Amino acid sequence: MKEELIAPCGMNCSLCVNYQFYKGDLNKEGFHKTYCPGCVPRGKNCTHMGYKCRLLGEGLVRFCFQCEKYPCKDLRALDKRYREKYHMSMLENLEEIRLKGIGAFLKNQNLKWICPNCGELRCAHNGLCLFCELETLQKNKKYCWNREKLET
Known part of the structure; x- marks a missing residue:
């Protein structure tokens, strides 16, 4: 897991479905997802919050907790x-980074999200390891954290 894949809002981009599709080039498996190399690597600083916050949009802070308005209402809503949907908390992520440092955060994230079967990271958006459980997503493209929603 790389430090540059942690967005200023606390999103761990390495767990994002669009990043994982990009990393594994999974559209070749019959999907049509937008690929994303991560918020910071693609120069957006924070895709979720950058358009609402000048400090993030202009890259003036590395993490939201460096702002005097932290946590703002937009960040609380995102969190x-x-x-509720993805078993991830931006605010918890940011507090862990602030209190323990980015190195400890990355180590803990790896332990929390690692797939016990293949060692890749599970996806925060659906709870699957897209490298050894892709068939589940191929059968139901709207699969989300054991709450199967059949396509209509």
């Missing part, structure tokens, strides 16, 4: 959505 709530990710906690």
Whole structure:
């Protein structure tokens, strides 16, 4: 896991479905996902929050906790959505980085999200390891964290 894959808002881009599709070039398996190399590597600083926050949009802070308005209402709303839908908290991520440092955070994220079968990282957006459980997603492209939603 690379430090540059941690967005300023606390998103771990290495767990993002679009990053994992990019990393594994998984559209060749019959999908049509947008590929993304990560917020910071593609020069967006933070895809989720950069358009709402001048400091993030212009890259003036590395992490949201460096802002005097932290945590702003937009970050709290993003955090709530990710906690409810994806079992990830931006605010918890940012607090861990702030208190323990980026190295400890990366180590803990790797332990938390590693696939026990193949050693790759699971995807935060659907809970699957896209490198050894891709068949589950191929059968149901709307699969999300054991709440199967059949396509209509």
